[in-house]
Amino acid sequence: MCLTFWLSQLCRGLPRRIGRTTQPVWDSLSRNLVLSSQRRIPEFSSFVARTNTCGELRSSHLGQEVTLCGWIQYRRQNIFLVLRDFHGLVQVVIPQDESAASVKKILCEAPVESVVQVSGTVISRPPGQENPKMPTGQIEIKVKTAELLNSCKKLPFEIKDFVKKTEALRLQYRYLDLRSFQMQYNLRLRSQMVMKMREYLCNLHGFVDVETPTLFKRTPGGAKEFLVPSREPGKFYSLPQSPQQFKQLLMVGGLDRYFQVARCYRDEGSRPDRQPEFTQIDIEMSFVDQTGIQSLIEGLLQYSWPNDKEPVVVPFPSMSFAEALATYGTDKPDIRFGMKIIDISDVFRNTEIGFLRDALSEPQGTVKAIRIPEGARYLKKKDIESIENFAADHFNQEVLPIFLKANRNWNSSVAKFIMEEQRLELIRLMEIQEEDVVLLTAGEHKKACSSLGKLRLECADLLEIRGVVLRDPALFSFLWVVDFPLFFPKEENPGELESAHHPFTAPHPSDIHLLYTEPEKVRSQHYDLVLNGSEIGGGSIRIHDAELQRYILATLLKEDVKLLSHLLQALDYGAPPHGGIALGLDRLMCLVTRAASIRDVIAFPKSFRGHDLMSNAPDSIPPEELKPYHIQVSWPTDSEAEKSALNHPHHPES
Ligand code: ASP
Numbered sequence: 001m002c003l004t005f006w007l008s009q010l011c012r013g014l015p016r017r018i019g020r021t022t023q024p025v026w027d028s029l030s031r032n033l034v035l036s037s038q039r040r041i042p043e044f045s046s047f048v049a050r051t052n053t054c055g056e057l058r059s060s061h062l063g064q065e066v067t068l069c070g071w072i073q074y075r076r077q078n079i080f081l082v083l084r085d086f087h088g089l090v091q092v093v094i095p096q097d098e099s100a101a102s103v104k105k106i107l108c109e110a111p112v113e114s115v116v117q118v119s120g121t122v123i124s125r126p127p128g129q130e131n132p133k134m135p136t137g138q139i140e141i142k143v144k145t146a147e148l149l150n151s152c153k154k155l156p157f158e159i160k161d162f163v164k165k166t167e168a169l170r171l172q173y174r175y176l177d178l179r180s181f182q183m184q185y186n187l188r189l190r191s192q193m194v195m196k197m198r199e200y201l202c203n204l205h206g207f208v209d210v211e212t213p214t215l216f217k218r219t220p221g222g223a224k225e226f227l228v229p230s231r232e233p234g235k236f237y238s239l240p241q242s243p244q245q246f247k248q249l250l251m252v253g254g255l256d257r258y259f260q261v262a263r264c265y266r267d268e269g270s271r272p273d274r275q276p277e278f279t280q281i282d283i284e285m286s287f288v289d290q291t292g293i294q295s296l297i298e299g300l301l302q303y304s305w306p307n308d309k310e311p312v313v314v315p316f317p318s319m320s321f322a323e324a325l326a327t328y329g330t331d332k333p334d335i336r337f338g339m340k341i342i343d344i345s346d347v348f349r350n351t352e353i354g355f356l357r358d359a360l361s362e363p364q365g366t367v368k369a370i371r372i373p374e375g376a377r378y379l380k381k382k383d384i385e386s387i388e389n390f391a392a393d394h395f396n397q398e399v400l401p402i403f404l405k406a407n408r409n410w411n412s413s414v415a416k417f418i419m420e421e422q423r424l425e426l427i428r429l430m431e432i433q434e435e436d437v438v439l440l441t442a443g444e445h446k447k448a449c450s451s452l453g454k455l456r457l458e459c460a461d462l463l464e465i466r467g468v469v470l471r472d473p474a475l476f477s478f479l480w481v482v483d484f485p486l487f488f489p490k491e492e493n494p495g496e497l498e499s500a501h502h503p504f505t506a507p508h509p510s511d512i513h514l515l516y517t518e519p520e521k522v523r524s525q526h527y528d529l530v531l532n533g534s535e536i537g538g539g540s541i542r543i544h545d546a547e548l549q550r551y552i553l554a555t556l557l558k559e560d561v562k563l564l565s566h567l568l569q570a571l572d573y574g575a576p577p578h579g580g581i582a583l584g585l586d587r588l589m590c591l592v593t594r595a596a597s598i599r600d601v602i603a604f605p606k607s608f609r610g611h612d613l614m615s616n617a618p619d620s621i622p623p624e625e626l627k628p629y630h631i632q633v634s635w636p637t638d639s640e641a642e643k644s645a646l647n648h649p650h651h652p653e654s
Helices: 003-010 025-032 098-109 167-172 181-204 244-252 290-304 321-328 354-361 381-394 420-430 445-465 509-516 546-556 561-572 585-593 623-629 638-647
Strands: 065-076 080-085 088-093 115-124 139-150 227-229 236-238 257-265 277-286 318-320 365-372 403-405 437-444 478-482 487-489 497-499 526-531 534-541 578-584
Touching: 025 181, 065 088, 065 139, 088 115, 098 115, 098 139, 181 257, 181 277, 181 290, 181 585, 244 257, 244 277, 244 561, 244 578, 277 290, 277 585, 290 478, 290 526, 290 534, 290 578, 318 321, 321 445, 321 478, 354 365, 354 437, 365 420, 365 445, 381 437, 381 445, 437 445, 509 546, 526 578, 534 585, 546 561, 578 585
Parallel strands: 088 139, 318 478
Antiparallel strands: 065 080, 065 115, 080 088, 115 139, 227 236, 257 277, 277 578, 365 437, 403 437, 478 526, 487 497, 526 534, 534 578
16 A cells, blocks of 8 residues: 555544543544554454453444453343443343353342453344443343453442542552543553654654663753662762753764653652653654754644544744743743733833832833733622732732723723823723723733733633633644743842753854853744643754853853763764754643643653652662662651641642
């Protein structure tokens, strides 16, 4: 079969909207899962004790003798039993005649969630007893033999998707939680997408899948790394935050096009959408520029995208970092809705409103605003209060939101200080309509924008709670953010610089001269990929010149170059120009499946506080086992322990 034929076949699947998955998982998955090279769904019953899966049986199987293995989902009046496997549910008729007493006993006595094997004939359900909601609802199994493979004790929770359970309990019994249709769907879809990504990268574009070490050494800059003790006194490995150095070294090694489904580690403490270990689709290419990487990723996502989701439209739009910050107040804008930030400094040049006048008298002072369409209609008094509280809690004094209803009587404590011409100019600039609310803030450009950016999202949440549809949940809105600065001032010491991406990122060719005079003004060849307001990937064209790399590390970033001597040396031995990117697979899957949390697309995730609630890792080690590592625990004193307990108040582990 020619390549173009099967390519067009693969891309053919018509996009369909589906909501959150209910059972059966299989219907929507099977639309995606077609082995591209053979055009058929996989064989699920090869090599095992069953002839068929529970979920696959239809009227076309009538009369067939089948053997099924599955879990008892429920039993009705000792007459019917519903058997479940990953593929779906099927109804089994428990035989009632004396001759089948032993079969009846097994099927009636086995507790729910016991695992059984049954053999029998596929028969039609009696007229009127069909269940159109069940894909197997036309048929049932007339059982001849049954075997209890393993019994199930009383469960900590019912294996039914609609039964509510805390996340801590789900994580403690993760192996049971995985039996849910939703988790089955999430993990299977993830596997399918990764498979298609491999196919696209390796088979269609000649990439090489290379595994790189996870026992490595500490690297300068970036996220905090986990340490692994070694048997040599005082020497530690470090778990890499990404295979960054290795993938660049592979380019020096002539591998030319590398990819890896790479496990990465960052010891960054608890954040709701982060995990201490996570997975990236890690990519590096030689002789490539920014547009090359972007086209590759657009093709990769389009190719691997599930057929039953809204399709990926390429090319993705692109926005500079400066524009993203000025318009959306963030480097990861959600462009599915407007409410853009507008600079209204000129309207208030001669204002009597104190905090605006004060802000504008500062060198970088600005006044900015966003317009909440129909905000006055949808937002309740308590919503406005919650926005005010949010602003007060999250931003310092310089940012003050005020609320101006756009009708004749502008409803704000400062309304009387806004002159008629200012009002008209504001209405013109911001296209204010009756019933809108305007949120206004003043301060230094970056600070004012990022505060409004957060308020914009907060307002969007509130409006959606009130029933306004702002962000179509079925839509996938990708965006490239480009032209980042190469450096940011360090938060804790603004006189010093840190890399905006990482220290191996190449400067923008037209800004290189500024490196030696005004490094803070240099733009970089760094690009981020944003999906619906979440960063799902990032990468850069790299520095392949050892001299330039050394200058940036040592002179501008004040890093210890000795730690990177292997990389600097490698660059000196004919390193090709190269660049790459990494996609955060967990976050991507979380958005694709519309999961509530990143933990819902990972088989065995860590809790919010980095614990494995199932096995209780991290766990203590007896002192004698620490001896070979020359390590001693310095136990916290009582007062230190108390302090730490205060910093980490008891909250649900999730
Ligand atoms: N290693 C980078 C990261 O993990 C991605 C890249 O630059 O390719 O963010």
